[in-house]
Amino acid sequence: MVLRVFFLLALFLSAVSAAPSATFTSQTPTFNPPQSLVTPDLKTVIVPQSLTNAQRLRRGLPLKAPRRRFDYDYDGSTPPDAPQPPYPTPSGTACQPKRGFIQISDSSSGSVIGFVGNTFVVNGEYGVIPSSAPQDQRLVVTVNPEVPGAQNIQTSNGPDDRFAYLGSILGFGSPSEDLGPGSFSYTYVGATKQTPPGSKPQAVANSFTSSAGIQREAESAVFTYHPEADDSITLKWINGDDSYANCPNFIGVIDDDNILFATGDKEEFTKIFGDATWVEWKFVPMT
Numbered sequence: 001m002v003l004r005v006f007f008l009l010a011l012f013l014s015a016v017s018a019a020p021s022a023t024f025t026s027q028t029p030t031f032n033p034p035q036s037l038v039t040p041d042l043k044t045v046i047v048p049q050s051l052t053n054a055q056r057l058r059r060g061l062p063l064k065a066p067r068r069r070f071d072y073d074y075d076g077s078t079p080p081d082a083p084q085p086p087y088p089t090p091s092g093t094a095c096q097p098k099r100g101f102i103q104i105s106d107s108s109s110g111s112v113i114g115f116v117g118n119t120f121v122v123n124g125e126y127g128v129i130p131s132s133a134p135q136d137q138r139l140v141v142t143v144n145p146e147v148p149g150a151q152n153i154q155t156s157n158g159p160d161d162r163f164a165y166l167g168s169i170l171g172f173g174s175p176s177e178d179l180g181p182g183s184f185s186y187t188y189v190g191a192t193k194q195t196p197p198g199s200k201p202q203a204v205a206n207s208f209t210s211s212a213g214i215q216r217e218a219e220s221a222v223f224t225y226h227p228e229a230d231d232s233i234t235l236k237w238i239n240g241d242d243s244y245a246n247c248p249n250f251i252g253v254i255d256d257d258n259i260l261f262a263t264g265d266k267e268e269f270t271k272i273f274g275d276a277t278w279v280e281w282k283f284v285p286m287t
Helices: 002-018 053-059 207-212 266-273
Strands: 098-106 112-120 126-130 141-143 165-170 186-192 223-226 232-235 250-254 259-263 276-285
Touching: 112 186, 112 276, 126 186, 126 259, 165 207, 186 207, 232 276, 250 266, 259 266, 266 276
Parallel strands: none
Antiparallel strands: 098 112, 098 141, 098 276, 112 126, 165 186, 186 259, 223 232, 250 259, 250 276
16 A cells, blocks of 8 residues: 555655646847737728828718817817917917928938838838839928927828827837837837827827737937938937936837837847848928
């Protein structure tokens, strides 16, 4: 009897030692969510901004909603065509918004790659189209040279009527909402609702969340236009913890999918997500 007990005990211990042990390893982040996680809102019809009401009627699409006199975005920001207060404007200081395109150049060679296109690439992100592509495929943006710092850049022919601002959207594979040295955190360049200048990441509606069905925070007032220098446009994401408030953001194009993004550490980003082309933006006015 004793021998039988020892035999069974030895058999049990050998089985336990042979069984694979449970290990917990960190899964490699992905730049975009796997298709199995993508659940877009199929009930919402995506309507290009550039379509007129007549064109919408012919296609059986909903009409543009009229702007009310005191209509505001749900986040409390004032729409671009809202009535202005009846204050006198000093001579020579009137705002002169300019419409045009965003030209993209390789930051190392200076060679022009193309322009920001007016369609989404994968999950609500903007990409790059070649300079030879028809002009009507370029994203039309409006910048204000009178604004010295970060500003909201409105788009007028984007692919989704609900998100009329160029925006920075927290990336799916980002370990945190903070971009800076030593971190591979990143943001997509996409379309968003308007957020106030200086605000931290906001849970506002945006093209990535709508397309992928995955909630990500976004900011729109992160772009600075430099008309006094070279007409460049730079991007600076405002971190949630303010730790890297002065950290530069590098804009890149992910080579595999042609998606525009920004990060605070180029080396850390490429370690995780592979090669990218680092680029610079320049505003080119419409002629």
